[in-house]
């Protein structure tokens with residue numbers, strides 16, 4: 001696989017060397033990850049990180065991790081080009097907000113399940129509709145209080161897991 005990419009780079013320069021207008025050497029560090037047919041990948045990485053920094057970062061990594069490093073750098077660089085203010089942090093915080101919202105909804109749904117189970121156990125099966133409407137004012141204070149506590153506990157756990 002490495003041989004084939006080297007043959008390819010010998011025939012024509014990789015996307016990095018083409019953009020930098022330099023000769024693509026046999027051992028070009030960019031060639032395996034920036035093929036000539038995907039010039040936009042190196043263009044955005046070069047714009048955001050700079051070619052020499054990308055070169056340095058790749059040199060410092062073992063070869064089996066360089067592909068992943070290039071993928072994440074391309075992702076970060078594209079996000080920064082799209083959103084010059086927040087870059088990929090914009091995506092992270094938007095997903096974080098979704099997680100917060102969904103965890104709140106999950107906690108509420110779980111509390112509702114517990115609430116329904118408690119009503120099922122506490123109210124007799126043969127309760128008539130008239131007695132239940134009469135009950136609305138003195139409505140099971142003990143279960144609803146423990147439900148509230150449970151919900152708060154869930155939120156505490158949520159905060160812990162978000163920032164640990």
Ligand SMILES: [Zn+2]
Pocket residue numbers: 009013014015016017018023024025028029030031
């Ligand atoms: Zn090259």
